[in-house]
Amino acid sequence: MKKIALTLLVASVSLMAADGAALYKKCAACHGASGEKKALGKSEIIKGWDAAKTAAALTDYKAGTRNIHGMGALMKGQVAPYSEADIKAVAAYIAGLK
Template structure:
């Protein structure tokens, strides 16, 4: 019994860290170019800074872009192109990573 509890705990913790690592990897591949290394930039000076946004809000926006229902700042096609490459799990991972960055210091 103790052994299975320990094993379950180890697997849960490692999956949480794997998600965070995957989120950072995804961000560094497809997001940082416009949003900055720490999500601290306004894309082309018009979008909102996303650092510190809640993960649920980020996933909601990514899903809306993916479905073609969202086109903010004229970036709908560009964002849809990126969002369609992500699974729901990858969206969650990158959203949690962005949330973990916190608000940028002014």
């Protein structure tokens, strides 16, 4: 019985974990499927960014303290619903883009 309960707990935690690939889908519209585009022709290309750089940028956009290339307001709206776990997950996903 304990093994079943533990298995269910692990499975539910896994389902609740943020999915970077799913979160990135809304980013891909502007940044490209592999982060290869300048969003709206303005932003930096995010392909090749490490997770720490991406997480810091997203956190600052969410806080309203980052406005690179005039994208601050737009990006603040995009990341507003993201939790800290979401930011970490999408940052890790972006870091793995090839």
